Amino acid sequence: MLTNKKLGFIGGGNMAEAMVNGLITASFIEAKNILVSDPISERLEYMHSEYKVKTTSDNRELVQKSDILVIAVKPQSVKKILKNFADLVDGEKLIVSVAAGVPISLIEEILDGKSEKKVPVVRTMPNTPALVQEGVTAICRSEHVTKTEMKIVHRIFEAIGRTVDVEEGHIDAVTGLSGSGPAYIFMIIEALSDAGVKMGLSREVANILTVQTVLGSAKLARESGKHPGELKDMVTSPGGTTISGLHALEEGGLRTTLMNAVENATRRSMALGKTSAKTDRNMSEDGGE
Ligand SMILES: NC(=O)c1ccc[n+]([C@@H]2O[C@H](COP(=O)([O-])OP(=O)(O)OC[C@H]3O[C@@H](n4cnc5c(N)ncnc54)[C@H](OP(=O)(O)O)[C@@H]3O)[C@@H](O)[C@H]2O)c1
The missing domain is CATH 1.10.3730.10 (ProC C-terminal domain-like)
Structure with a gap:
C-alpha cells in the first residue's frame, strides 16, 4: 500500500474515475490520500460521495498538496492547465500523464526550469477496459524517473489491469493496437x-x-x-x-484486415501527433493558447 504519498488527479472524468475505483478496490491507497480536481462541482460531489476522496476545484491547491500528479484531462487542455501551476512543480513531484498524444518533451518544457532537479515525467496509454479493471496500460518514462517511481506507477496502473513498458517511440503503435x-x-x-x-x-x-x-x-x-x-x-x-x-x-482476409487496421490507426496517431505539435508551435509563436 502507498501510505506516505498523496495522489492528485487533475481532471475527474472517466479515466480518473476508473483509476480511483481500481486503486481503492485494490486497497493500494486510502481514499483520504487521493485528491481530485475538476471544474464541475457536481462531478466533485459525485467523486467524494462515491469514493470518499478529497476534492477541490482549485488545481493549484491540488498540486501543492500532492506528491504524484495524474494529468487526466483532454489532450487539448493539457498545455494551458500545466502552465497554470508550473511554478508549483519541482523535481520532487512525479508527473503521470494519461493524455493521448501529448509527448513527454511538451510536459517537461512547461514544467522544468524551477528547480535544479528535473521533473520526472511518465507518459501512459491506458485503454477503456480500465473501466472494469481489465485495461492494459503502456508506460514510458523520461530519463529523470527513478526505478522506485516506475514501480509506483506500475502499481497504480495494475489497479486497472495490466501494464507494459515501452519506448515513447512505440506509443503510436500502442495506440493503434490496444488503444x-x-x-x-x-x-x-x-x-x-x-x-x-x-x-x-x-x-x-x-x-x-x-x-x-x-x-x-x-x-x-x-x-x-x-x-x-x-x-x-x-x-x-x-x-x-x-x-x-x-x-x-x-x-x-481477416488477418490482413486486422493488420491493416492496426497499421492505419498507428499512422493516424502519428499524423495527429505531428499536427498537434505544429499547432502548438504556431500557437506559442503567436503567443496564444
Ligand atoms: N477514457 C479512456 O479510455 C482513455 C484511454 C486512454 C487515454 N485517455 C486519456 O485520458 C484523458 C482523460 O480522458 P477521459 O476519458 O477521462 O476524459 P473526460 O471524461 O472528459 O475527463 C476529463 C475531465 O477533466 C476535466 N477538466 C477540464 N478542464 C479542467 C481543469 N482546468 N482542471 C481540472 N479538470 C479539468 C473535464 O471537465 P469538463 O468536462 O468540464 O471539461 C473532465 O471532467 C484524455 O487525455 C485521454 O486522452 C483516456
Whole structure:
C-alpha cells in the first residue's frame, strides 16, 4: 500500500474515475490520500460521495498538496492547465500523464526550469477496459524517473489491469493496437452476434454466446500461455466444422484486415501527433493558447 504519498488527479472524468475505483478496490491507497480536481462541482460531489476522496476545484491547491500528479484531462487542455501551476512543480513531484498524444518533451518544457532537479515525467496509454479493471496500460518514462517511481506507477496502473513498458517511440503503435483495439473487438462481437441471429438464434442468446466466447478465449490465451495458433488447433478437428469456418475467415482476409487496421490507426496517431505539435508551435509563436 502507498501510505506516505498523496495522489492528485487533475481532471475527474472517466479515466480518473476508473483509476480511483481500481486503486481503492485494490486497497493500494486510502481514499483520504487521493485528491481530485475538476471544474464541475457536481462531478466533485459525485467523486467524494462515491469514493470518499478529497476534492477541490482549485488545481493549484491540488498540486501543492500532492506528491504524484495524474494529468487526466483532454489532450487539448493539457498545455494551458500545466502552465497554470508550473511554478508549483519541482523535481520532487512525479508527473503521470494519461493524455493521448501529448509527448513527454511538451510536459517537461512547461514544467522544468524551477528547480535544479528535473521533473520526472511518465507518459501512459491506458485503454477503456480500465473501466472494469481489465485495461492494459503502456508506460514510458523520461530519463529523470527513478526505478522506485516506475514501480509506483506500475502499481497504480495494475489497479486497472495490466501494464507494459515501452519506448515513447512505440506509443503510436500502442495506440493503434490496444488503444483502438477495444473498438475492433466490439465490431467483431457485433458481427458474430449478427451471424448468430442470421442462423436463427435470438439476439439475447447470440450476445451471451459471443461475449463469453471472446472473454473465455482471451482468458485461455492469457492463462495457458500457449501460442494462439496452438489453441486454435485444439478446436480444429480434421474435416470438422471449425476448419470450414476458418477457411471462410482466410478467404475474407481477416488477418490482413486486422493488420491493416492496426497499421492505419498507428499512422493516424502519428499524423495527429505531428499536427498537434505544429499547432502548438504556431500557437506559442503567436503567443496564444
Ligand atoms: N477514457 C479512456 O479510455 C482513455 C484511454 C486512454 C487515454 N485517455 C486519456 O485520458 C484523458 C482523460 O480522458 P477521459 O476519458 O477521462 O476524459 P473526460 O471524461 O472528459 O475527463 C476529463 C475531465 O477533466 C476535466 N477538466 C477540464 N478542464 C479542467 C481543469 N482546468 N482542471 C481540472 N479538470 C479539468 C473535464 O471537465 P469538463 O468536462 O468540464 O471539461 C473532465 O471532467 C484524455 O487525455 C485521454 O486522452 C483516456
